[in-house]
Amino acid sequence: MILIKNGKVHLGNGKILENADILIKDDKICKVESDIDEKDVDIIDAKGKEVFPGFIDPITHWGCLGSTFTDMDYEEKTDPVTPQMNIIYAFDAENCTIQELYKAGITTVGVSPSDSNVIAGQIAAFKTYGDSPYEMLARETVALKGSVTSTVKKTYGDQNKAPKTRMGISSILKNALEEAKKYDPSKEDVAKDEGKAILKKVLNKELPLIVSANTKAEIDGVINLFKDYDIDLTICNAFMAGKSKDSIIASNISLILGEQVNMQDHNDEIDLDKIIDIHEAGVNVSLSTSCDMGAGGQEGLLWNAINVYKAGLDSEEVLKMITINPGKVLKIDDKVGTIEVGKDADVVIYTNNPIECFDSSITHSIIKGKIVYCKGECV
Structure with a gap:
């Protein structure tokens, strides 16, 4: 004891x-x-x-770069819709533990597939210390990861495949949801489909959906696309969330603000005053080190918290953004936070x-x- x-x-x-x-x-x-x-x-x-x-970083790629840090095992760029992919099979315990995230106060991380696919796969929550994935596993399949960012367009545009545009991304995403809505494995003539079964859980609010969206157009597009679906939705990265403040507050979604310090392309667009307004309006706002480029350093989460505190939010409210709020997003708040x-x-x-x-x-x-x-x- x-x-x-x-x-x-x-x-x-x-x-x-x-x-x-x-x-x-x-x-x-x-x-x-x-x-x-x-x-x-x-x-x-x-x-x-x-x-x-212990602090919680809800969207990261820690542990998924392999022992040489070059394997990029969190990216499956062969199909834009891969809900059946499970990040636990990409997770390298040694790769995560040697980052010593616990020295920066981070004891739990949400480990996610990348932003390369429209629907990229399943997120799992891990502790940041241990010898094996199953020893470190806090909870498997805590959410499904999606993306509408330019990373998707580049991934498949470079292959001369759809989606190459934002309208292509939206079409593929909506089609996947509609196909899952019709999926009924109890019927004898319906083949088992793990991907559709996972999406069905999203539609039934049994599994949260976390979607990366950076720009105002991307954020507004996600909110508009999902307005007719009663799902548990979180938008992450969300660097221009301030420009969509009113629609975010009205839409009953959660928000994860991505890593700020190294995102030079978006730094001028981050309006922390409006992020604070969104938080004070009752939206569940979390902080993270995630971004399209991977993950920030181990101190990135606290740097984000310090930035929000310096912008005027009480430190106990900021603390919620790196503890209980991400715990709620990942549905692990019964265990941590x-x-x-x-x-x-x-x-x-x-x-x-x-x-x-x-x-x-x-x-x-x-x-x-x-x-x-x-x-x-x-x-």
Whole structure:
């Protein structure tokens, strides 16, 4: 057992407990209160430090570049519609673990197929420390990934195949949904089709759909295309989301703002004031390191959070964008995203609040009840 003592505990739901203790047994949080007295425990003295739920990066490609970082196993560019593809078979545990994301407070990642296909495949959630995909797996098939970005047009335009245009992307996407709507495997004359079965789950709201869209035209196009479908929809990357503020607020979707620091093509279009307006209107807004080019560095998630904080949003609200909000998008908020009794013991400890203080540094990272990093030492 591990006992974290006397920390300033940020629960991840907007509440803070001063001088609080957290008792961890096996891989779960079993107590969160003051003055816990427990025998035979490993004590972490968090006095003067700040304690957070492990951060969640909801859309990444970590672990899918192979041992040489050149395999690009998250890209299947042979067909624009591949919902049957499952990212778990592309995930390389060693490739993810050596990134040491836990040193940046990231304990869970949503690992996604690329933006190359209109419907690219299934997203899975992984912990950021472990020896095998199945040890690290937090939950398989948490969402389906789609894209309407220019990456799709380039991928298939270079092959002189459809879709080469935005209208081609929309046509293929709508056709795939309509074919899935008609799919009924209970009929004797209907062949089993794994791809249509996955899309059917999206149409039945059993599985979320996360669609990459960068520009205002792409974002508005996605919202318009799906207005007649009652599905659980999230738009990610969304660099020009501010220009579509009103339609996003009105459409009952979620939003994942992609990696900002290295996206030079879109930096001038990112309006964080309007992103804050969208959040304050009740839209579930998350932050991520994802972009068309892959993923930002391990510090990218916190840089994004710092940018939103500097734009004027309260740090506890920003914290939600890298903890409970992405947990909700990936449907893993029953396990992670807040410090609560019964949830996975994913906890990070900093010298100060890293969203507010540039000079804050991480001292401990705990994943599933195991100390995987203690300042200066990987366990």
